[in-house]
Every structure is written in structure tokens, then in C-alpha cells.
Amino acid sequence: MLRLIKSGSGFWVLLFAATWGLSASSFAIYKALDARWIIRFPKKWELQLDGVISDFLTWLVESAGFHFFSFKDLTRGIAAVIEAPYQFFRNLLIEGFSTGFGETATQLSPSLSWIAIVVCVTLVGRFARDWKLAALVGVCFLYLAIFGRWQSAMITLSSILIAVPIGVVGGLFLGIAAYRFQWVNLALRPILDLMQTVPVFAYLVPILILFGFGPVAALVATVIYAMPPMVRVTIMALQAVPSELQEAGRMAGCTRRQIMWKVLVPAATPTLMVGVNQVIMLSLNMVIIASMIGAGGLGFDVLASLRRLDIGAGIEAGLAIVVMAIALDRASQAFSERKHQAARRGNFLQSHPLSSTMFIVSGLTLILGFFVPAVQSYPESLTITTGPFWAAAMKWVNINFFDTFEAIKVVILQWLLLPVKRFFTGIPWAWGILTMGLIGWRVDGWKLGVMAALMMAFIAANGLWAKAMVTIYLCSVSVFIATVIGIPLGIWAAEKPRAGKIILGLMDTLQTLPSFVYLIPVIMLFRVGDFSAMIAVVLYALAPAVRYAAHGLREVPEQMVEAGLMSGCTPGQILRRVKLPLATPHLLLGLNQTTMLALSMLVITALVGTRDLGQEVYIALTKANAGSGIIAGLSVAFIAIISDRIVNALADKQRKRLDL
Amino acid sequence: MKYRSVAAAALMVATPALAQESNDPIKLTLHDWSGQLITTTLMGEVLKEAGYNIEYVQADYIAQFAGLKTGDLHVAMEIWETTGREAMDEAIGTGNVVSLGETGMDAIEEWWYPAYMEERCPGLPNWEALKECAEAFSTPETAPLGRYLGGPVTWGGFDDERVEALELDFEVIHAGTDAALFAELEAAYQRTDPILLWIYSPHWAPAKYDGSFVEFPAYSAECYTDPSVGLNPDAAYDCGKPTGPIWKVSWAGLADKWPNAATAIKNFSISNDAMGAMVTDVDLNGQTVEATVAAWMAANTSTWSAWIAK
Numbered sequence: 001m002l003r004l005i006k007s008g009s010g011f012w013v014l015l016f017a018a019t020w021g022l023s024a025s026s027f028a029i030y031k032a033l034d035a036r037w038i039i040r041f042p043k044k045w046e047l048q049l050d051g052v053i054s055d056f057l058t059w060l061v062e063s064a065g066f067h068f069f070s071f072k073d074l075t076r077g078i079a080a081v082i083e084a085p086y087q088f089f090r091n092l093l094i095e096g097f098s099t100g101f102g103e104t105a106t107q108l109s110p111s112l113s114w115i116a117i118v119v120c121v122t123l124v125g126r127f128a129r130d131w132k133l134a135a136l137v138g139v140c141f142l143y144l145a146i147f148g149r150w151q152s153a154m155i156t157l158s159s160i161l162i163a164v165p166i167g168v169v170g171g172l173f174l175g176i177a178a179y180r181f182q183w184v185n186l187a188l189r190p191i192l193d194l195m196q197t198v199p200v201f202a203y204l205v206p207i208l209i210l211f212g213f214g215p216v217a218a219l220v221a222t223v224i225y226a227m228p229p230m231v232r233v234t235i236m237a238l239q240a241v242p243s244e245l246q247e248a249g250r251m252a253g254c255t256r257r258q259i260m261w262k263v264l265v266p267a268a269t270p271t272l273m274v275g276v277n278q279v280i281m282l283s284l285n286m287v288i289i290a291s292m293i294g295a296g297g298l299g300f301d302v303l304a305s306l307r308r309l310d311i312g313a314g315i316e317a318g319l320a321i322v323v324m325a326i327a328l329d330r331a332s333q334a335f336s337e338r339k340h341q342a343a344r345r346g347n348f349l350q351s352h353p354l355s356s357t358m359f360i361v362s363g364l365t366l367i368l369g370f371f372v373p374a375v376q377s378y379p380e381s382l383t384i385t386t387g388p389f390w391a392a393a394m395k396w397v398n399i400n401f402f403d404t405f406e407a408i409k410v411v412i413l414q415w416l417l418l419p420v421k422r423f424f425t426g427i428p429w430a431w432g433i434l435t436m437g438l439i440g441w442r443v444d445g446w447k448l449g450v451m452a453a454l455m456m457a458f459i460a461a462n463g464l465w466a467k468a469m470v471t472i473y474l475c476s477v478s479v480f481i482a483t484v485i486g487i488p489l490g491i492w493a494a495e496k497p498r499a500g501k502i503i504l505g506l507m508d509t510l511q512t513l514p515s516f517v518y519l520i521p522v523i524m525l526f527r528v529g530d531f532s533a534m535i536a537v538v539l540y541a542l543a544p545a546v547r548y549a550a551h552g553l554r555e556v557p558e559q560m561v562e563a564g565l566m567s568g569c570t571p572g573q574i575l576r577r578v579k580l581p582l583a584t585p586h587l588l589l590g591l592n593q594t595t596m597l598a599l600s601m602l603v604i605t606a607l608v609g610t611r612d613l614g615q616e617v618y619i620a621l622t623k624a625n626a627g628s629g630i631i632a633g634l635s636v637a638f639i640a641i642i643s644d645r646i647v648n649a650l651a652d653k654q655r656k657r658l659d660l
Numbered sequence: 661m662k663y664r665s666v667a668a669a670a671l672m673v674a675t676p677a678l679a680q681e682s683n684d685p686i687k688l689t690l691h692d693w694s695g696q697l698i699t700t701t702l703m704g705e706v707l708k709e710a711g712y713n714i715e716y717v718q719a720d721y722i723a724q725f726a727g728l729k730t731g732d733l734h735v736a737m738e739i740w741e742t743t744g745r746e747a748m749d750e751a752i753g754t755g756n757v758v759s760l761g762e763t764g765m766d767a768i769e770e771w772w773y774p775a776y777m778e779e780r781c782p783g784l785p786n787w788e789a790l791k792e793c794a795e796a797f798s799t800p801e802t803a804p805l806g807r808y809l810g811g812p813v814t815w816g817g818f819d820d821e822r823v824e825a826l827e828l829d830f831e832v833i834h835a836g837t838d839a840a841l842f843a844e845l846e847a848a849y850q851r852t853d854p855i856l857l858w859i860y861s862p863h864w865a866p867a868k869y870d871g872s873f874v875e876f877p878a879y880s881a882e883c884y885t886d887p888s889v890g891l892n893p894d895a896a897y898d899c900g901k902p903t904g905p906i907w908k909v910s911w912a913g914l915a916d917k918w919p920n921a922a923t924a925i926k927n928f929s930i931s932n933d934a935m936g937a938m939v940t941d942v943d944l945n946g947q948t949v950e951a952t953v954a955a956w957m958a959a960n961t962s963t964w965s966a967w968i969a970k
Contacts, residue, residue, distance in 0.1 A: 524847035
């Protein structure tokens with residue numbers, strides 16, 4: 001028996017069997033012993049933390065201060081600093097410059113015309129790489145005009161133009177600080193974890209109070225959400241710079257600052273651009289939530305049209321976000337790969353052909369715009385909409401295929417969702433805490449074990465155990481399905497590059513398309529309930545599973561494959577015996593990211609009526625109860641952190657075993 | 661009378677009496693459903709006619725109270741008795757938010773079914789018919805119980821308690837948002853599948869879909885609080901839902917900074933029918949909110965100019 005426990009797999013089998021048994025019989029035990037505390041955390045032991053947090057926030061907002069000014073003055077000051085450039089971009093791109101308010105307003109200058117903006121971004125594309133990229137970016141922006149999304153798109157673009165630089169520069173500096181000073185690194189890690197995993201809804205209320213209503217609060221929330229990857233990537237990129245380069249810098253007599261900015265940062269730029277890309281993508285991900293608290297723009301269009309059940313308009317507005325993401329992403333990638341070119345000679349027109357074209361076009365359209373309105377703003381009569389088509393298509397699918405979908409759904413519900421749900425929700429809380437501790441200990445030593453147990457205890461002690469279990473159930477089922485679909489897709493993408501391009505493009509779209517867009521059709525076909533929530537989570541969380549699988553397989557060293565071929569493996573054997581085992585660390589990282597995304601989707605699925613922690617956060621938001629929102633948000637974050645640490649430890653072990 | 665009030669309105673714009681009021685923009689909050697956008701735009705345009713500077717701010721329905729308390733936001737035009745009461749009372753309790761009275765619209769919310777269900781469940785709209793034909797409303801997940809799709813959990817409504825008290829064989833499923841709610845209705849309506857759900861008015865749904873509200877025993881305050889009242893002697897909530905006014909609220913400083921505007925907002929009143937017609941124009945006929953409001957204002961000059969007349 002003892003030997004069995006000590007051997008690797010025996011421990012897991014036993015732990016699972018014990019959990020299963022307890023989960024199935026917990027209700028019976030409670031009845032038999034008349035001990036309700038087995039399944040419910042005793043009310044009198046519950047921590048009343050939400051009140052404490054709410055009080056603290058009230059204090060922070062109303063009384064906290066530093067001698068001369070209060071904390072709120074500080075945040076309001078920051079808000080004003082952010083607001084000024086934001087308003088400038090808005091005026092420049094869409095609203096035009098004017099003085100005064102309402103009736104007395106006089107316009108100083110109209111905004112840039114749509115033609116000027118399309119030409120400018122096209123030329124930026126040319127500048128960044130070539131005419132091919134220029135055409136792509138230009139077409140993307142034309143889409144916005146043709147589908148009648150121009151106004152909203154420009155509002156969204158202004159907030160992106162503010163949020164992304166703040167996120168990138170802030171992330172870069174934090175990353176550098178963490179690279180330089182170990183204590184910053186240690187202090188930053190848990191904060192980054194929380195920033196990435198606490199659902200945005202949880203801290204929305206405090207942000208609104210501190211930064212005021214309107215676009216600035218939305219910008220702050222966007223930056224908080226989008227910055228962490230930049231910090232992480234910066235730390236990683238700086239650490240990965242070969243030490244020889246640093247040595248060379250030192251030899252050449254560089255100061256520390258020079259080493260940082262002339263050697264380390266330039267050498268790390270390609271990796272840093274991955275961070276920039278992430279910041280752009282995450283900022284665009286936030287567009288919907290930002291619009292709920294006053295950012296307006298494309299996110300608002302998506303929400304408003306879906307509330308009218310105008311699916312076509314919702315899809316068009318959603319695709320406008322995707323299109324914008326593609327344009328910004330490709331352009332920023334191109335900038336990072338851009339080679340320096342020798343300065344050209346001649347007068348300004350000759351030496352700066354692109355900038356001068358921009359100025360000339362902007363100036364010309366500005367003057368023309370006074371006489372021909374169509375030059376200033378895209379004429380409404382020329383916009384097209386695919387709304388009726390989508391409505392008809394949706395109706396056709398709904399009427400003809402609903403029964404098939406229903407049959408599939410019932411099977412999956414009965415054989416997968418319900419049994420898993422029963423398993424997780426049956427686990428008595430005390431055993432759950434213990435199990436998490438044991439798993440952590442077994443995977444990565446006692447430190448992780450203690451941390452995991454404490455975190456689970458925090459959840460139970462705040463009376464959120466049942467909801468946390470529903471969360472874990474929904475997540476694990478979704479992650480399981482996303483992995484089952486995603487890894488084969490990733491393998492396919494890696495083996496067949498042409499198919500891979502399409503698959504990875506599709507994944508980009510799925511990730512930037514606001515989930516609300518497909519949530520509503522999913523509900524129409526699958527009704528409100530866990531199943532619809534699961535589909536939405538799977539669609540959103542699929543991308544990393546595919547990407548990491550594809551990346552992992554491509555990274556397998558050529559000589560390993562050669563060796564396999566030499567020893568007479570069939571292609572199938574090479575895949576199964578050589579490539580997949582070597583790619584396991586990547587697959588695990590993909591699993592990790594899939595879990596993170598699944599958890600971050602939970603708040604959105606609360607909008608379709610699940611009963612989990614996401615719902616708890618959402619309820620707290622709608623009741624403006626900052627305390628309980630933060631508690632529920634922390635609980636989600638803790639689940640995410642535990643799963644992150646466990647999976648990372650597994651990946652590390654695997655990497656060591658494979659000697660990579 | 662009509663001309664006199666128009667003249668009065670015109671005079672108000674011209675007279676320097678306004679000069680003592682602040683020129684800062686009054687911030688009105690916008691939410692994400694058309695009816696509210698119409699109400700707010702209407703109020704905003706009327707105030708513009710009276711010479712005020714107006715700014716529309718997008719804000720969350722409940723989260724906006726934080727802004728109303730501090731004076732970041734000034735006016736919220738639609739707080740529904742049925743969904744926003746709790747937050748409104750809390751805010752007014754702090755003394756920083758005041759009620760500006762009712763909008764004249766009455767919120768109706770109740771269980772609702774499409775007309776084609778009357779054949780499958782004879783006896784509707786009387787609620788007792790539901791006792792006999794719960795199975796007609798069932799889905800594979802809920803069978804043999806019927807399925808009732810309730811509103812978002814946060815919007816209250818005591819449906820779980822009602823089902824219990826009236827001994828209905830129904831399972832209550834909560835939609836997370838009303839977008840989800842109406843998506844399901846639209847899909848079921850296309851297939852003429854059974855559905856029973858929570859709907860509120862003024863809204864475009866009762867105009868678009870043919871159907872009726874279930875008639876429960878009439879609501880009374882005692883029925884909700886006192887178990888002995890009503891059909892079931894042992895349970896509260898054995899009756900229908902209350903209807904309730906839609907309120908206007910503002911930041912407490914509004915009346916000091918813009919006294920006449922505060923009066924105008926207090927005067928604002930519009931009927932369910934007029935609002936229902938405008939909501940239909942916007943959501944079903946594809947009009948813009950601005951055009952719909954402008955059309956209403958052109959046709960009802962005397963009504964709105966009376967709001968801003970002193």
C-alpha cells in the first residue's frame with residue numbers, strides 16, 4: 001500500500017478514487033451524521049471581508065490623502081492628464097476642433113477627412129514594409145467606411161492610440177525595473193498575476209469612482225488589463241539577451257544606462273514586439289467592456305445591435321474590431337522588422353515622399369471638404385449592410401437544424417457535462433482544500449501545496465465554495481474540449497503550412513472578435529444554460545491550444561526527426577513517438593493559456609446565465625458592491641493562479657526529463 | 661395656449677434670466693437600451709432648446725450611481741422601479757442624489773407567452789392553465805417540468821418563490837442579460853417552439869411578437885410580505901408582479917447649479933404608448949434615435965415647451 005502511494009501513478013489513482021467516493025457520498029454522509037458542515041462551509045466561520053474591502057475603498061475615495069491633496073485628487077489629476085491627448089485624437093480623427101459648448105460652439109477646424117485617414121494609414125503601411133502591407137491596411141480601413149462604422153471606429157481608434165502607448169511604455173519600464181532589481185521582480189509577480197486574472201468587472205466600480213465616469217475610466221481599465229504581458233515579455237526578453245553582448249557593451253565603456261538603451265533594449269526588440277502585439281490585441285479585447293462604462297465606439301455598436309437582436313449589424317461591428325486589430329497588428333509587426341534605410345537626398349518632397357503625400361492629401365481634402373461633404377465624411381448612401389443576409393441565414397439554420405443540434409446537445413450534456421458537474425459540486429469543501437494542497441505538494445513541493453490549500457480555504461471561507469466548484473467544472477470541461485479540438489488542429493497546421501495559415505488566421509479572428517457576437521447566435525441555437533456558456537468558452541479559448549501545439553511541433557529539432565526516419569519510423573510513428581513527446585512542454589503551456597482564457601471568459605458567460613463566480617462578480621457590479629466583487633474576482637484569480645503554477649511545474653519537469 | 665408656451669419658450673432662450681445659471685454642460689447618462697436613449701435624447705434636446713449645454717455620457721445602469729453621487733454625472737432619466745429600486749434608494753439615502761419624480765411611464769413585467777401557445781395550452785392567459793400544461797413548455801433538460809426563462813438574477817422578480825407558492829411544475833432558468841432573453845425568444849418564435857418567459861414593457865418585444873402576458877392573481881404589497889394573504893396560506897409571492905413607475909433622478913447639486921433645468925426635468929412626462937411607438941420606430945423600423953426624437957418634438961411642440969416654460 002505504502003509502496004503504491006510512493007510510486008507516481010498510484011498516488012494519483014488513490015487521490016482520484018478517494019475524491020470520487022467522497023463526492024458521490026458526501027450528501028449521504030451529511031444526512032447520516034446530520035452534519036451539514038460537511039457540504040456547506042459553516043456560516044458563522046465565514047469571513048466578512050467584503051464589508052471590510054468596501055469600507056476601505058470608501059475611505060480611500062473619501063478621506064485618504066497626502067497632506068496637500070487627497071488620493072482622489074491624485075487619480076483625478078491622472079485622469080485629466082490622460083484625457084487631454086485622448087480628446088485631441090478624438091477631435092483630430094472624428095469630431096473636429098471647436099470652442100465653447102452647445103449652441104455657442106464655433107468650429108475651428110473640421111476633423112481629418114476619411115479619405116485623408118485612409119491614405120495616411122496606407123502610407124504608414126508602405127513606410128513600415130511594402131505596398132502589399134499598405135494595401136492590406138488601406139482595405140481594412142476602407143471596410144470601416146463602407147460598412148458605415150467610420151464614426152465608431154475612429155472613437156475606438158482614439159482610445160487605442162492612447163491605451164497602447166501607455167501600456168507599452170509602462171510595461172517596458174516596469175519590466176526594466178524588474179530586470180534590474182530582484183525585489184521589484186518578486187513584488188511584481190503576484191500583482192501581474194492578479195492584474196491578468198481578476199475579472200475586469202471586479203474592479204470597474206472603484207475605477208469609476210476614482211477616475212470619474214467616461215472614457216478615461218475605460219482607458220485605465222484597458223491599460224490594467226493589457227499591460228501585464230508587456231511586463232512579462234520585457235523581463236523575459238532582457239534576460240534572454242546573450243551575456244556576451246553586455247560584456248561587449250561594458251568593454252566599449254558604456255554606462256549602465258547606455259547598456260540598457262543602446263545594447264539590451266535594441267537586442268531584445270524582436271521579442272519586445274511580441275509584447276506590443278499582445279497589448280494591442282488585449283486592448284481591442286477590452287473594447288466591449290470599455291464601452292459598457294462609457295468608451296462608446298465599436299464596442300457600443302456591438303452591444304446595442306445585439307440588444308436589438310440585429311445579428312448582422314453586431315457581426316459587422318464585431319468584424320470591424322477584428323479588421324482594426326489585423327491592421328494595427330500587421331503594421332506594428334512590420335515596424336519591428338523594418339530595416340534602417342539610408343537617408344534620401346533632395347528637397348523635403350523628394351526626401352520624404354510619404355509624409356509629404358500625407359500632408360498634401362490632408363490639406364487638399366480639408367479644403368475640398370468644405371465644398372463637397374462626401375470628401376469630409378463618407379456618404380451614408382454608399383454604405384452597405386449585410387444585416388438582412390445574416391438574419392435570414394440565422395433563421396434558416398435555426399428552423400432546419402435546431403433538432404439536430406438539440407440531439408447532440410442532450411448527448412453531451414448527459415455524458416459529459418452533468419457527470420463532471422456532479423463530481424465537482426459534490427466534493428466536500430474540507431476535502432477539496434486538502435486535495436488541492438496534496439496536488440500542489442506532489443507536483444512542486446510543499447510551498448505550492450500550502451499556497452494552493454490556503455487559496456482554496458480563502459474561497460471557502462468567503463462562502464463561495466459551491467460557486468467556485470461550478471466555475472472549475474465549467475472551465476475544466478471547456479478546456480478539455482478545447483484541447484481535444486485544438487491540438488489536432490495545431491498538428492494539422494504544423495504539418496501542412498498552407499492549411500496552417502488559414503487555421504491560424506481563423507484563430508486570430510476568433511480571439512479578437514468580441515465573444516458577445518457569437519454568444520447571441522449560440523443562445524438562439526442552444527438556449528440559455530451551461531451548454532451555451534461552454535460553447536462560448538471553447539470558441540474563445542481554442543486559440544492558444546492550437547497556436548502552442550503548432551509552435552511546439554515546429555520547434556522539434558530537425559535531427560530528432562531525422563533520427564526517427566533513420567530508424568525506420570512511419571510518419572505516424574514520428575508524430576506520436578518523436579514530435580509529440582518533444583512538444584509536451586509547449587502543449588502544456590498551451591493548456592495553461594487555454595485555462596487562463598477560459599477563466600477570463602467566465603464573466604462574459606455570466607451574461608448568459610451561469611451560476612458561477614463570474615455571475616457573482618457580475619451581480620456585485622450591477623449592485624455596485626465593490627467589496628464582494630473584489631472577493632469573487634480574487635477567487636477567480638486564485639483558481640487561475642493555482643492552475644497556472646501546477647501546469648508550469650509539470651511543464652518544467654517534462655522539460656528537464658527531456659533535457660531541453 | 662400652444663402659441664403662448666412656444667413664445668414663452670422662445671423668450672426664455674432670449675432672456676438674460678438664464679445668465680445666472682451655469683454654462684457648464686449638464687451631463688445626461690445613456691445606457692444601452694433604445695427606450696432609455698430616446699427618453700434621454702428627448703430630454704437633452706428639449707433642454708438644448710431652452711439654451712442649456714448638454715453632454716451625453718455613456719454609463720452603466722447601476723454603476724452610474726457612483727457618478728451621480730459625486731456630481732460627475734448629473735441626470736439619469738430612467739430608473740425602473742422593478743429593477744433599479746434598491747440602488748436608487750441607497751443613493752438617495754446618502755443625500756447626494758435626489759429623485760425628480762416619475763417619467764409618466766409605467767413599467768410592466770410579467771410572464772409572457774407567444775400567441776401560438778394558446779392552442780397547445782388552452783385556458784391561457786389565466787395562470788391556472790399553466791398547472792395543466794407544464795409539459796407543453798418543457799425541454800429535454802427540464803422535462804417533465806416546464807421551462808420558464810426568467811430575467812437576469814440581479815433584476816429580482818421572485819420567480820423561484822412564485823413557482824413554489826403557486827405550486828407550478830416549472831423550473832426557473834435565469835438569463836444573464838436581456839439580450840440573451842430575447843435571443844431565445846426570437847429563435848423559439850421562428851420555430852414556433854414552446855416558450856414561456858419574462859418580458860417587460862415599454863420594449864420592442866411586445867410590439868414585434870404576437871402574444872400576451874399571463875394573468876396571475878393581482879399583486880398587492882401584502883401578498884409579497886404576508887404568507888397568509890393570497891391563494892396559498894403558507895407562502896408569500898402567490899400573486900403576479902407589481903407594475904411600477906420609471907423614475908428620474910439627479911445629482912443633488914443640479915437644482916442649485918441649473919434651477920430651471922431641474923424644473924424642466926421634473927416636468928418631463930411621457931406615456932407608455934408614445935414611448936412604445938418611438939421604441940418601435942427605432943428598433944423595428946430602423947430609424948435613428950435622433951430622427952425619432954426630432955419627429956416627436958415637431959409633432960408635440962406644446963407638450964415639451966410647457967416643460968421648459970416658467
